[in-house]
Amino acid sequence: MPAPERIPSRSLAPAGEARVLLDGELTVRGRIRGASNAVLYCTVAHQGQELTCVYKPVAGERPLWDFPDGTLAAREVAAYEVSEATGWGLVPPTVLRDGPYGRGMVQLWVETEQAPAPTLAGAVEADAAEGPTPVPGAALLGLVEGEEAGQGWRPVGFAEVGEGRTALLVHADDDRLRRLAVLDAVINNGDRKGGHLLPGRDGRLYAIDHGVTFNTEDKLRTLLWGWAGQPLTAEAVRVLTRLADGLAGGGDLATRLVGLITPAELQALRGRVGMLLSSGRHPEPSGQWPAIPWPPV
Template sequence: MATSAEQTPSPVDLTGEIEVVGRITDSSNLAVLATVSTLPAGHVIYKPVRGERPLWDFPDGTLAGREVATHVVSQLGGWDVVPTTVLRDGPLGPGSVQLWIGDPFDPVADDRVVDLVPAGRTPAGWRAVFDGETPGGASVTVVHSGADDVRSLAVLDAALNNSDRKGSHCLRDGDGRLWAIDHGLTFSPTPKLRTVLWGWAGEPLTETDIGHLRQLLGALEDDVARSRLDDLLPEGDVEALARRVTRLLARGVHPFPDPDWPSVPWPPL
């Protein structure tokens, strides 16, 4: 969906008039490519609340707020991996508006963070997740980058309780910077971690990632930061976030897949 190029300018002003360019046809919910008059160059992805498909396990009309809350958490913990995302009104009603990384009409050729390789042939510096078979019958292995920034993203996802970390939801821009997108299925109080980034399961957290988690936990004790998240999420979700972060710090390791819950989203890429 989103593709890559320049690093996010700072600050990013997404308050201007939204002009719709076209619909994102491969999105499960209504999502449109648009421009914003206060953004000198580039595009945004606009996801109106009215276009959210009802889900059995998430309250109706809450996905846009979860998208924005993920950006807030990424900033509060110092991950800085989620493009600028705001909740605002637009031509199709209220929704989330997120900076599109790069040029949607000229994607970067090599932005893969997750990939398919012939079975058992994991490239150096990558991590194998699981083996499978293509529709044509070829045996393959799903792999992801073993880079430190991807590892940190896996920790952020565990804190978020991200239930939809597909391979296409993480990408690199033209400068090689990692970005993470599409965070509507996050923050549930019920354990739902579903991701393709399982390559470090059971391994100790790095000092860098422990630092991110401690920074986030400290931020959640601040009334202003807590209020920002409370305004975006259903009651109980922020408290559940704090419990997950506390648990991750206490255990000190990357979580394992839950045997009672589908651990990988479909499709994984």
């Protein structure tokens, strides 16, 4: 499949922080280690305003067998556009622009209350009491020794935690996570890990790392299966109806996605929104693709 045609950055016409990210002078301050692709920590300055951001140049993307080369940055921007269209604001402002190492994705840095945990295994203690032991630094995920998630938590599945032991992986029964589960189903997110959940200091939940999204095949792989098969909320149905309108031919969202994903991927996106509205339920694992990403964080 050929890479999608690029559109000039100016056609996205963002406002506020996204405008600074798009038009500002981008300065690389360092590199974030541990990522599978090049991730650069930067500042961007425009008309007296300076923001901290992340820059992922296309040149630093590792090839994937199931995605066209050089398209991950554009997919991250497309995820932001869909998030904005929902009104939930789950993805930080994200733009596609030129930078010191060529064209790439630039995304606003989110200051968090706590850093994501490096491992889930360390969250389980041999003498764990009832209820989940929270993942260090991330109150939205946890592991439980036993078969019950406990009040305020939703079960995902059992995980190996070493020495022949298993624990129940759970996530918080949180409205913000439920909205994100809907967004992930819409964009067909193939890699929703715990480390991609950022509880901001402003009380909002942000989600990052959306390079492996919008595939035409079912790739949904996530930690947020706690509502699988359950009815969508009335709010989610309203949002999906709005998305369907925006994705119709000539719709605003469809126009904004041109050049970020392929026509076939845009049509598949419309199909996923339609299927969610038709079923009225959160999707369930297909069984044809690993349901939970590895490593989970």
